[in-house]
Amino acid sequence: MRLLRSTLFAALLAGASGFALLVPTDASASVSIAVAFDALVKDADSVGVVTPVEAKTVWEDGRIYTYTRVKVDQGVAGELGTGAETWIRTMGGVVGKIGQLVDGEPVLTTNKPSLLFMRKFKTSGTWEVSARAQGQYPIVVDDSVKDVTKARRVIRSNAVGVLLPPKPLAETVGPKPADAPQTSGPTAEAVPKARLAGEVLHDRPLDEVTREIAASWKKLHTGAGPVAPSDAKK
Secondary structure, eight states: OOOOOOOOOOOTTTOOOTTTOOOOTTTOOOEEEEOOOHHHHHHSSSEEEEEEEEEEEEETTTTEEEEEEEEEEEEEEEETTTOOOEEEEEEEEETTEEEEEHHHHHHOOOTTEEEEEEOOOOOOTEEEEEGGGEEEEEEEEEEOOOOOOHEEOOOOTTTOEEEEOOOHHHHHHHOEEEEEEEESSSSSGGGGOOOOOHHHHHHEEEEHHHHHHHHHHHHSTTOOOOEEEEEEEO
């Protein structure tokens, strides 16, 4: 099963008079479990810096979805290399006078670049964002930094919502009972704490982040070849 997803909450777009209210029956709270960095890299089929070019909204199975065409400014890992173009599907949008806002879903804004962790959707040629908004890291430019390689930074998406800490791995592994036979395997105390994606990536220079993602990708994706020099900075 892919990364854990929270349930959805949809509501009327704020301040938009004349819009109809649309709330799915499974609406509850915009609360998600914070995703680990390695899990996010593993779940993605491709990672890259992308810029949205255009968007269109449609009704599908009683919900509104937005399809955004993006251009890959810098391929980091996976099959989408620099210069590629593709469509990304996200939940929510506006069709006619009906608007649907889905908390915790990534927000792709035209001409605003983001570092995206993407995975293939069932429709050929369409992708979605891994771990929803936790897989999107908008890129900002710090004008006070003179070094251009350090000026571009990635930050957490404001659309993430409330994140709960994941259950400690030690609780899952569990300490062995006192009378249990001893083995040479790792104990609960020896299991390292998972690094959360937001803590690893937030407010760091883009070039540092892309190098770390590319290195982790090679370790976590069996058979993954080296990242092309044109697709990731070294």
